[in-house]
Amino acid sequence: MKADHRHELKTNILAEWLGNLPQWTKENLITIICVSVLVIAVAGFYIWRSHSKSAQVQEQIRFTSLVNQISNTKMQILSAQAQGADRSFILFKPADALKTFADSTADDNLAAMALIKRAEALRTELHYRLAAVSNQDLLAQLTRARESYTEAVEKSSSNPSLRAAAKFGLGLCEEELGNFDKARQTYREIADDPAFDGTVATTQVKLRLDTMADYKGNVVFRPKPVVLPKQIKIEDFDLNKLDDMGPRIDAKLFADANLPAETNRPPDVNLPEDANQPAETNLPAHEPNNAAGAQDTDLTPKEPNTISEVLDVNAASQDANSLSAAADANVPSK
Secondary structure (H helix, E strand, O other): OOHHHHHHHHHHHHHHHHHHHHHHHHHOHHHHHHHHHHHHHHHHHHHHHHHHHHHHHHHHHHHHHHHHHHHHHHHHHHHHHHOOOOOHHHHHHHHHHHHHHHHHOOOHHHHHHHHHHHHHHHHHHHHOOOOOOOHHHHHHHHHHHHHHHHHHHHHOOOOHHHHHHHHHHHHHHHHHOOOHHHHHHHHHHHHHOHHHOOOHHHHHHHHHHHHHHHHOOOOOOOOOOOOOOOOOOOOOOOHHHHHHHOOOOOOOOOOOOOOOOOOOOOOOOOOOOOOOOOOOOOOOOOOOOOHHHHHOOOOOOOOOOOOOOOOOOOHHHOOOOOHHHHHOOOOOOO
């Protein structure tokens, strides 16, 4: 079959179908409408679901940002307190933003969490104030916190964990106002409700019931202890204590400088018994009346190992009673 003939056949079939289309539409009008509605519904459902999911994600991101903003605000308040400034009022801004978010969102669970966080921010602002809180401010702000907790209880009816947390916040507000009996009743309702078993609030409630009696009285801090400056005792210098300090050693000298020097003794020298004593000089005895003989006396010390001079043997034969002869006994004869 030639190409021109085939093209002609296709053209004839299309023209025939277009010619019968109005008649076919009239016969199948209900079917066409149902199919069109179904296609549009399916497409709309997927578009709505995608948009809802995106919107829900955006709401979760926004809620997380508001909660982080409260944490950052607390750090700013503490930093200002270190410098002596009171900036606790900046917590009101994120608290109001959480209230706006709770009113605008369609998710009841997100709304309940936002209301709980708002109430916690309001209560925290009271604790972060440096100045004393008046009873009027305390009552007004805790009333706002209780309203947020109450609304959170209503919105979290399908979530036991959030509902228990909101009721626990109501008990804390009553306790801070001094209504301990009402706070204890609220805690008992949470602890006795089996729907709240396994929640975090149940554990917190049991702890508050055990320790509530410790917080009934006013807390009084002891005064800051006075730290006295350390006293340094200076003793008078006593000169009599110098002897107790031991020998003085010159630090500039070598370690062996203060030791006694050793004496090298020659082996052939006959020292006296006491080597440290000066040698005695044996001078000849002088007669009292012999002045001349004293001048002729030889005072030169003798060498230890030299032989003493030989005395004149002729002097011994002279008259022993002659004083002059005795005086000149060691003088050589003329």
